Amino acid sequence: MNGARRLAAKLAPPVLGLTTLVLAIILIQILIEAGRINRFVVPLPTQIAASFGRVIAEENVLGRFLLTAGEALAAGVLLTVVGIGLGVLLYRFRLLRLACETWVAALASAPLVLMYPLFLVIFGRSALTMVMIGFVAALPPVILKTIEGLAGTRRVLIDVGRSFKLTQAQQFWKILFPAALPSMFVGIRLGLIFALINVVGVEFLINFGGLGQLINELAERYDLPGTYAAICFVVLVSVCFFAVTGWIERWLRPAD
Amino acid sequence: MAETGRLTRAPALVANPVMLLRVGLIAAVLALWQTVSVSGLLFRDVVPSLGAIAGALARLLVDPGFFGHLGTSALEIAVALVIGGLSGLIVGLALGANRLLGKAFEPYLYYLGPTPKIIFFPIMIMWFGVGPGSKVAMGVISCFFPIALSTAAGMRQIDRVLIRVGRSFRAATWQMVSKIYLPAMREPIVNGVRLGFGVAVIGTLLAETKLSNRGVGFLVINSYSTFDMPRMYALLIIVFMIAIGVNALVGRLGAGRPHIKS
Incomplete structure (x- = not known):
């Protein structure tokens, strides 16, 4: 039980960081597709990933x-x-x-x-x-x-x-x-x-x-x-x- | 008692040879420079004579146009430091105060901090235009990282007792920040600002050399394209002197007053 809690405490920060990053990217994608951000200034994250x-x-x-x-x-x-x-x-x-x-x-x-x-x-x-x-x-x-x-x-x-x-x-x-x-x-x-x-x-x-x-x-x-x-x-x-x-x-x- | 005399005389004895050596080194470098310049061993334009550089320096310092460019760069850097510094401070405080947030996001700052910032310039041009906006933005993304990181690190080294004192007085968050955290972290913050100032200068001026028609960076690249080497040396000397001077001044602020103990 204690070990599981310790593992959760250890994993929580990187998971939080990564999740925030992914959510931010998804948010940007949505904002661009909705026309809130000009796609000629910020290209879609999916386009960026595809052009890699x-x-x-x-x-x-x-x-x-x-x-x-x-x-x-x-x-x-x-x-x-x-x-x-x-x-x-x-x-x-x-x-x-x-x-x-x-x-x-x-x-x-x-x-x-x-x-x-x-x-x-x-x-x-x-x-x-x-x-x-x-x-x-x-x-x-x-x-x-x-x-x-x-x-x-x-x-x-x-x-x-x-x-x-x-x-x-x-x-x-x-x-x-x-x-x-x-x-x-x-x-x-x-x-x-x-x-x-x-x-x-x-x-x-x-x-x-x-x-x-x-x-x-x-x-x-x-x-x-x-x-x-x-x-x-x-x-x-x-x-x-x-x-x-x-x-x-x-x-x-x-x-x- | 006899010791006193020796102690007070000692610094003068040490200082003198140091000063002598310094003067000697400077004189030797200048003499070498002038010799190379006159001898024509290297292209004369690459190593202009001391007189030519001094002349260019004097012409710059009496040219009101130069101070206009200097003012533009100084303003861009100042605005960048205010925006980048404040956001760095806020982010640093948040990351330093909360263990989870710190562990979650600090690695990103830590690893992004030492990446070359100038490569973001094309994006900054698209976002903020070709004017001063994109240069300020370059300064901001340059100085944000060192200030945020040293604030977060400084926050963690605050004496726990001070924080407990604040809590037991039931200080509100902003009171904790203004009365406990910030005064206790003066040194790391000043250090962060020093580092931030250095990289903000680099970010802003490099951006000016790439694309602009105002500022000291523009003057430097302009002297390159018109091949006016004495002027370029003069500009570099002035920029270095200002950067070194401001850095020393900010550093003195950090180490300045002794800690008040009462």
Whole structure:
């Protein structure tokens, strides 16, 4: 009896959420069919669902997805190398950190992606522009999280390393780096998410490349159900990306 | 007592090398920039001389037309923050107050939050037209998520005692919200507003670069199409400075007054 109640309590929230979502979609369908919502502004949900297959089959969605994901991953590799490198540098030289950390934090709050026209001039309309904009826009959080992780290493661990007379390099690789790894991964994950958002955004804005361009193209063709379907698809892709990196993060984090 | 002197002198000793290093770093970057610009290693238009950028900056700052565009963008962002902020606050309060609602709907917000918002722009154009309406809408959907999520999270970390005090005084719902919840959640809310402001700026200005004839985003893309690089650098510098300044100001509000204990 108790178990059944517990199961019901566990299932109630997702069921409520899903039911509301389905009901909202049905309501929209009814309102459009009744002419309350203009169907030339919001297409019928059934039309959107039906155009999913068409968009996937005709618009080379897999190729576009691979392109966008590849650009975001390339930006992620750059972020990992440069971001963690700079973070370690700032941690290692205290004076440098005191001088620059607030600058990095300030840059994190600036709309860096607005530099995309500048990148277009420098790198041209190419995949390199996407990678670079994803990289630059996502760099500050990676640096900040790396410093945070290194600076948060427990004092005891550092003292253990000292009492074993570890060299600087050993101290870094055996103590500081493993201790900072979870926080660094939080930074890399944030960076990857930022990179993906910015890559898709700029693809949409300059009508070039992968998934972002797909939406722009369908919208310019005034293929309404297609546009909505493509947007749903991109949202799904980013949600999956977000969820998977979230799992990896939890898996990497030591049980504490 | 002897300690006092050391303690008061210490910050000056630490601050000086930091300031020196900062000035040195800035000077080094500027010098490098100017060298590259003069040497012609990169296209001169991509790396314009410091003088050209400073000139463009000065021209912008005395141009009344620029302030018109800046005002348009600022107004769009402000309206977006008010609409997105209030709706985010209400949704966050509802999700934070009710466990069932929170568990049912928060995952959707949590997963939709980090999706690229700019892709909704074609829909926003259809719904709200090509004018400022669609830019405001972009700002709203950008800033709604971080504000709603941090309000909901902030609500859950309120000291239970405060809530029980409110209940035992039989506070009405709106009294609970205005006297207990909001004051106790100032920090997470301010944090949410900070994040929300950042993404609202991005959403609005990016939308302006895509389709508009007013606003700072339009000016940036206009300098790109007329290939006026010094002007683009000047615009970016101004936008970054304003964004960083507002962010710091809002952050100070959050950390500002010490908690009143009596």
